[in-house]
Amino acid sequence: MGLDSTTATGSTTGGAAPGLREAKKRETRQLISDRATVLFIEQGFERTTIAEIADAARVAKKTVTNYFPYKEDLAFDHQEEFVGALARTVAARAPGETALAALRRTFLAAVAAQDPVAGFAGFEFTRMIADSATLTTCLRGLHDQREHRLAAALAEATGAPADAITPRTAAALLGGVHRVLFDRIMALTLAGRTNPEIAAVLHDEAERAFALLAPALDAYAPA
Structure with a gap:
């Protein structure tokens, strides 16, 4: 009580x-x-x-x-964890590890763990979000905030000005991949796939998605 x-x-x-x-x-x-x-x-x-x-x-x-x-805060109770996750990963990357490598490693670990913050929230919760225009709009805003936080972390990591184009562009690319993969998890959930099934699919798809960024970001922002 x-x-x-x-x-x-x-x-x-x-x-x-x-x-x-x-x-x-x-x-x-x-x-x-x-x-x-x-x-x-x-x-x-x-x-x-x-x-x-x-x-x-x-x-x-x-x-x-x-x-x-x-009211939206009641549905997205872990929004601060979500918004700050990518920036925290960059800040905590291992010596010599690039931002791309750290974010790829962390995302694959979240997929293996079927982490709800990564999108593994179950059918009922995912359907609740999809059925609500308010919550889907709020979720887009949280993705935007996460990208902005990541841009600030990348600027700090590389010593660039906060409004520099390079960290902002890198954050847009990295945040975009995470957004696409999050949406993919939601879509598979709504299609009735189980979390273990989704994790198996997402592991391979995430590897391909992150690989697309390698030519541009493979050497960017090493720790």
Whole structure:
């Protein structure tokens, strides 16, 4: 059961250790997200209200909006992880490893792990996104943000100005491949393929997709 706004500000919680308070906040946030996802899948994103989500999680409406300022945030609960993933991969690449090599390696590992953030979200969740004009628009925006974050990381990695054309173009190419592969995972999911089947297909397709970028980016931005 989640904490409502009264409990969250009451004397018992207020006197708890900081670690306990943070754990309760995480639990409440996850509960709200889980209940929202169930309702979105059952009723559709547009038809589900914040009031219904609050009732399902047994919290106040204000508690929902405190944790999730926008309704879309409830559907894309891991959007920061998604948006920052490519930039983090570039920043953490191994000595001598190029941006392309690091991103290819990391994507193939995500495919092998059938990572939901890479697109392996299951049929019901994927259908929920595909059926919602709001969520499909939001997803395009998250891809755009991810590309912009990657461009900034590439500029920093190569010592280029933030608005330089080379890191922006490289980010567009690398982000574009990731976007195409993400869409491919969604399409195969909606076609009824299982995650292991999709992973087998995507491994080979990802290798071919990244290979197309090798002539331009194989030596770009080594660590």
